[in-house]
Amino acid sequence: MSTNPVTITVPEGGPFIEIVREFDAPVDAVYRAHATPELVKKWLGPNGYEMEIEYYDVRTGGRYRYTHRNGEGEEFVFNGVFHTARPNELIIQTFEYEDFPDAVSIETLRFEELPNGRTRLVGHSVYPNQEARDGMAASGMEQGVREGYERLDEILGS
């Protein structure tokens, strides 16, 4: 199936990363794929990584913690809390990579309904300082985001 491009913006003068991506699927299906651990596991992160979820409780006040493991057995552990989870509309969550403890970012993810049963996902991440944002932008996250959303396309199309 076809996929849509992802637009990642790393603006000057602010500790932000913006990610916009459209999906050829209705908003409730895109939200469900973000809020259901068994589905998240199938698409989040770069290709070739295994995702092991300790907990992933997408509701206001819920928490998550998971490990990404690559082909060499290296592990990357992430955790956070869901400040807001409003089905088919909005997720606001914190995000911590445990190798950089206490440098916690906050991410707002808006689910926008488009005509013809399509969806636009608008992500806005805010880092605790400019260095943390620059480090994330330089980490190869763009590839991980692009590949993850391509796998999400496959899940949504099947």
Next chain:
Amino acid sequence: MSTNPVTITVPEGGPFIEIVREFDAPVDAVYRAHATPELVKKWLGPNGYEMEIEYYDVRTGGRYRYTHRNGEGEEFVFNGVFHTARPNELIIQTFEYEDFPDAVSIETLRFEELPNGRTRLVGHSVYPNQEARDGMAASGMEQGVREGYERLDEILGS
């Protein structure tokens, strides 16, 4: 009793507010005054406001929601989640003023032990965009922070 000055920095070129304040009390007492709802109620916010706590659960993954009510009966409701609560060291929490829903900031509060049983509190707040930060800085929050910490001095001294 004497009080210490509060230093509030609103930097150019980033959606941050920094607040530094020392206390003539040991770090465990200062932390306890932040983590115990019955104590928080006595000092958080400007003078002349009543604080009504719906819940205030200072632990990693806990949530809070409270109302500040002024002399005219106006109400200001706030909520958030605690991403991290590490006793006598660190609190990282989200913060939402419900009249500006979904504009969620994240605040890191470090409790630093100083010689002679004193404590330095270092707060770093990050807003979702520059406008939200500027709005908060213009809201009269400086007075509220200063008055709140003066009441905290009284609690710590008694």
